Amino acid sequence: MALPKRIIKETERLVTDPVSGIIATPHEENLRYFDVSLEGPPGTPYEGGVFKLELFLPEDYPMTAPRLRFLTRIYHPNIDRLGRICLDVLKDHWSPAMQIRTILLSVQALLSSPNPDDPLANDVAAIWKENEPLAVQTAKEWTEKYAM
Amino acid sequence: MGNTVTKEAGATIQSSKYSGMEQSNICENDNTDRTQWHLCKQDLVHKIHRSKRSSKSHKKVMEGYEMIADPTETVDGGFLFPQGVYTGAQDFKVSVVRELIIRRKLAPFYKGLDGIDSSCTDEQLLSALNTNTNSVVSDSHETESATTVNSSDTDASISTNTTLQSENIKINNEEQIWLYRNVTECPICFLDYPRLNNTSCCGYDICTECFVQIKRNPPHPPHNAEQTGDVLELLSEPSACPFCARSDFGVTFEAPPFEWGISSTVDPLPRNQKSTSIVKIDECSLTSPTGPFKVTIDMIRPDWEDKLISARAKLARKSAAAQALHRSAILPSTNTHASSTPETKHSKQHKSRSVLPDIRFSKNKPKTLTEADVQNANSYSEVLESARGMDRAQLRALEKLMLDEAIKASMAQT
Numbered sequence: 001m002a003l004p005k006r007i008i009k010e011t012e013r014l015v016t017d018p019v020s021g022i023i024a025t026p027h028e029e030n031l032r033y034f035d036v037s038l039e040g041p042p043g044t045p046y047e048g049g050v051f052k053l054e055l056f057l058p059e060d061y062p063m064t065a066p067r068l069r070f071l072t073r074i075y076h077p078n079i080d081r082l083g084r085i086c087l088d089v090l091k092d093h094w095s096p097a098m099q100i101r102t103i104l105l106s107v108q109a110l111l112s113s114p115n116p117d118d119p120l121a122n123d124v125a126a127i128w129k130e131n132e133p134l135a136v137q138t139a140k141e142w143t144e145k146y147a148m
Numbered sequence: 149m150g151n152t153v154t155k156e157a158g159a160t161i162q163s164s165k166y167s168g169m170e171q172s173n174i175c176e177n178d179n180t181d182r183t184q185w186h187l188c189k190q191d192l193v194h195k196i197h198r199s200k201r202s203s204k205s206h207k208k209v210m211e212g213y214e215m216i217a218d219p220t221e222t223v224d225g226g227f228l229f230p231q232g233v234y235t236g237a238q239d240f241k242v243s244v245v246r247e248l249i250i251r252r253k254l255a256p257f258y259k260g261l262d263g264i265d266s267s268c269t270d271e272q273l274l275s276a277l278n279t280n281t282n283s284v285v286s287d288s289h290e291t292e293s294a295t296t297v298n299s300s301d302t303d304a305s306i307s308t309n310t311t312l313q314s315e316n317i318k319i320n321n322e323e324q325i326w327l328y329r330n331v332t333e334c335p336i337c338f339l340d341y342p343r344l345n346n347t348s349c350c351g352y353d354i355c356t357e358c359f360v361q362i363k364r365n366p367p368h369p370p371h372n373a374e375q376t377g378d379v380l381e382l383l384s385e386p387s388a389c390p391f392c393a394r395s396d397f398g399v400t401f402e403a404p405p406f407e408w409g410i411s412s413t414v415d416p417l418p419r420n421q422k423s424t425s426i427v428k429i430d431e432c433s434l435t436s437p438t439g440p441f442k443v444t445i446d447m448i449r450p451d452w453e454d455k456l457i458s459a460r461a462k463l464a465r466k467s468a469a470a471q472a473l474h475r476s477a478i479l480p481s482t483n484t485h486a487s488s489t490p491e492t493k494h495s496k497q498h499k500s501r502s503v504l505p506d507i508r509f510s511k512n513k514p515k516t517l518t519e520a521d522v523q524n525a526n527s528y529s530e531v532l533e534s535a536r537g538m539d540r541a542q543l544r545a546l547e548k549l550m551l552d553e554a555i556k557a558s559m560a561q562t
Binding site for chain 1: 233234236260262263335336337338339352358361362365368388389390391393
């Protein structure tokens with residue numbers, strides 16, 4: 001099945017006009033499937049780490065959100081041990097005006113501002129709320145261990 | 149190249165007019181469409197079109213929703229049906245969208261150009277238009293012959309319509325070049341169009357192809373359902389603007405200063421389809437001179453309310469079945485567990501909590517449950533009554549479903 005023009009153009013524009021700290025490369029055999037590398041934002045416990053994600057554009061993209069998952073382990077209240085991400089714009093707040101680049105920027109923003117009140121990883125969120133310095137320390141350790 | 153093909157098309161259609169008289173079982177319009185589609189060997193719309201046709205015999209399409217893909221019907225150089233940017237099933241109300249386009253309240257479905265820069269020659273532009281697209285109406289031969297066939301239709305009003313069209317829709321290459329010399333990119337599909345709609349909230353451009361894809365999210369429980377316990381309530385919210393996320397989403401369209409193709413004053417409904425939709429739109433004052441006319445998603449998908457009602461009914465049925473099981477699952481506990489205290493029978497809170505172990509118990513020993521229950525609970529015998537005649541696998545599936553529902557319901561009550 002032919003690839004929609006939008007996906008072709010988005011891919012081209014990701015190459016010609018890359019976002020700093022984000023690399024998304026499509027698989028040769030499946031141009032809807034992307035390998036993503038995301039740099040941990042500075043000033044966060046994820047700084048210095050490079051996180052691998054997988055991104056898939058479903059059949060009815062852009063009318064439905066891309067599917068996105070962390071492959072690198074990360075200590076974050078909104079990302080569970082399977083790498084699934086709790087982010088509204090990946091679910092019911094997705095809009096077809098968003099793009100691969102904007103969704104990846106949203107994920108980067110989520111790393112900068114964890115939201116333990118709407119957790120996906122309950123254990124991590126509990127520690128984040130009870131003892132934030134400890135949580136941040138653990139997140140740093142995980143970043144060093146898994147993302148460097 | 150295009151010319152020879154379309155001339156052949158004319159010939160084929162002409163001959164089908166004479167020889168096809170006996171083919172009374174084939175609708176005349178089908179005949180026209182099919183011949184044209186056969187000639188336009190473009191993939192996407194062709195496929196959609198054929199799948200629509202083939203599925204038609206199996207599945208009844210609701211009135212007003214059936215796709216009408218007639219490339220001879222044009223409005224200001226665009227069409228009345230999607231041009232294949234989106235290949236999934238189309239579920240908007242076709243009759244409403246047709247009317248909105250003809251009334252110039254929504255941009256027609258133009259062919260989306262892909263990355264043609266402004267320095268290209270007219271020939272390059274035309275060939276890009278013709279290869280990009282799924283059907284071509286630039287040749288008057290095809291138009292006229294199609295009209296000839298159409299005029300053999302028994303419905304007199306249609307013949308008048310199409311005669312009018314044939315005078316109007318001679319969209320020649322010059323017009324196409326003129327139109328497509330000044331294009332704007334739709335920020336959703338990234339294709340270039342001569343004219344776009346604008347969102348009424350924030351003024352962003354959006355092509356009709358993308359606009360008709362937008363729909364309400366499926367009905368869902370309220371966001372604070374877990375706190376309020378309203379898990380049996382379902383809500384459906386209007387679609388939000390894709391650009392600014394404001395909830396009151398709709399688009400306006402500034403009609404061009406010219407009018408090509410079907411006149412905006414003509415009766416937009418094809419064939420003998422006199423649907424009620426026209427009245428509905430008129431109620432919203434289609435012809436109102438006050439301000440631009442806002443087209444909303446609910447207008448082109450008026451079935452959202454039916455969908456919500458049926459989703460609610462489905463949930464209510466499920467919960468009723470779960471309640472029946474819920475009640476019956478508590479009762480055997482008083483019989484089979486002699487240790488149960490009287491409070492567990494009467495205190496609502498305890499009741500709900502006690503249900504989980506009881507269910508487990510009943511699952512392990514269904515016989516005990518049945519005996520105890522047929523004696524004690526009318527509701528359960530009702531359930532049994534309805535379960536009679538099912539085979540073992542069906543019963544097991546039903547039991548599983550009801551257990552799931554009962555657990556949900558009991559969680560909601562605590």
